[in-house]
Amino acid sequence: MFKASIAWALLALLWALPAQSQTNPGNDTANGWIVESYAGYNILHNLIAQTSYALVPQGPVFTNITGNVPQIQVPITSAAIDTLDILGFAELLSSNVTSSFTTGSSNILLANTSPCFTMSNNATATYTFANGTSTANNTIVFSANDPSLTPIQKASWLIYLAYFYNEERAAQLTVLNIMSQYNCIKTRVNSGVKEKYAIAWTQADMTTPQVYEIRVDTYAKTLIADAAAKMIAPNSAQDSTYSNVGNFHLALKGADMLLDTSPLSEGELWPQWLSIMNMVPGASLFYESEGYYKNRKVYRADGLVSKTGYSNFPERYAARPDLALMDMIAIQYPTFQNTYNTTWLYNFALGSSPQSFPANYVCNNAYVMLTNQISCYLDEPFTPPATQAAPTNETETDDGGSNSSSGDQSSSLSSGSKAGIAIGVIAGVAALGGAAFWFYRRRPTAEPSHNFYKMDEI
Structure with missing residues (x-):
């Protein structure tokens, strides 16, 4: 605190x-x-x-x-x-x-x-x-x-x-503050991860005939890269939508995990999802040897829902990239922050269930909403535990920079802008330290009671 x-x-x-x-x-x-x-x-x-x-x-x-x-x-x-x-x-x-x-x-x-x-x-x-x-x-x-x-x-x-x-x-x-949390998380996980998992973001559109999609947009590519993962996606010269399910399965080759956002009807679970994706157990097709399938590493983003069953992810994902990044890291490295329970992502393949909004959900208090979920300190380096399973697949990623992060946009700054920012930061270092000490000395002696919610561990 x-x-x-x-x-x-x-x-x-x-x-x-x-x-x-x-x-x-x-x-x-x-x-x-x-x-x-x-x-x-x-x-x-x-x-x-x-x-x-x-x-x-x-x-x-x-x-x-x-x-x-x-x-x-x-x-x-x-x-x-x-x-x-x-x-x-x-x-x-x-x-x-x-x-x-x-x-x-x-x-x-x-x-x-x-x-x-x-x-x-x-x-x-x-x-x-x-x-x-x-x-x-x-x-x-x-x-x-x-x-x-x-x-x-x-x-x-x-x-x-x-x-x-x-x-x-x-x-x-x-x-x-959101930027600071996001960049701290990104830096900490990328500095410690050497062998990267491969993640694909998929969706089946409920049309006739069936169409399958692998997301390649800037948001998905940046989020996956900033979470120290490789992105499984077609390159810029290929189509990202598939009407042929075999080609879709082939495009997922090498994926350790899937993040799926296909619209599902109420009550549709893992067996129904496999049917929608035309992944028939026991068919001896090549996808049965893929990490996401054999290890049941398929996640969905509708893990936080209203009482009527609507997902919170489309409503809040853009405003809270720090939570989206923490979720993406948590499904790969549960030990990255032991106190963090995912906000939106849950392991759909293992039968985990979405959580409903808690009664004490905080409104209109950015301080509480930002400080009660993420604790990231760059002086605490992260190293994946030796007991954690290594990535199972050798992968080829796209040519659009999915292995490089562009979330902070620092590369687009001119040299003059970078110098100006650096000078401002250096000039304020001494004052920052003094202000921090002053703030600490004047803080209340008792910690305030903050309302926040936690979801089940993946």
Whole structure:
């Protein structure tokens, strides 16, 4: 708890340093959005959807804003939701944000898993948050689900959302903390793992005829690489979807584990999944010798569900890349953090069951939500235990960099930017140490009681 408190204190002090020494996790074109600040207002640009919004204070209308840019008075007080993933971001902001989400489309109201919202079919709203490229009046496009974004880039959309509520400074601090946790986890596991497991991310689309897919998008590739694993996927010159099940099975050759997100009907278990995938036990086909099949290492991402059975993963995965990465590591190395129980992933092949939301789930408290699940310290190197089974397959990975990590985007910085960041960090080291000591001395003598949830070990 002490180390977690210091981490937040250091981030707060970094926030107070001059702007030129700060690492801004939001205003980067690679994230898919940027903001321009003017006297009295901001213009927020969604680069993915190619839309812009002028965010002005409540009351006045600015006549000097040129172009076809709608003016939105902030903070927004009522909004409708037509994109599920925005709810996972809103939870990390204040109750002013979650309470402003008054209604949603029918599928959103049905699939919402979070207890932090009280949306109604009958409520009205001034604006609607949606994905895609909608140009309808009073529609705000939220593009965190774009497949070209890395896990860290998706997380930056918390700041984009916060601009509509004047909470961007708090959001930036939260994103910095998520980035810090993510990069600590990534560094620690990659520094200690020498022999990498091979993971494929699969999905069967329930169509006629049946179509099978192996994910190759930027998010999946980056997450698997950052978890110190190899990705089983076709190369950039090959198709990632298969109508021929034999070709699909052949493309999975070498996989130690599968992460599957095929839509299943209620009550469909491992035998039904094998049937959907056309993997018939005893057929003596080559997949029976593959690690994922013979060792029953098939995982699903719907391990946290609402009372009505809807998965929380589509709602919150983009907002919490640190949890997604921890899950991916935990299924490979349960000893990486002994206190961590997976949030979304569970071993479907061994008959593990999804968990329901706990009654004490935390809303609108980023500090609690970020510090009660992950404990990562770079001064505690991770080495897989000698008793752990080694990867079972020799694999060939794709040519798109699935063996290299791009989650922190540091390679895209210019040398001048890197120098500026380095100077700012060096200049603040002494002050950081003093602030940490001060924070420790002034902390409450009794630890506060934090609500958090834990799921069954895989």
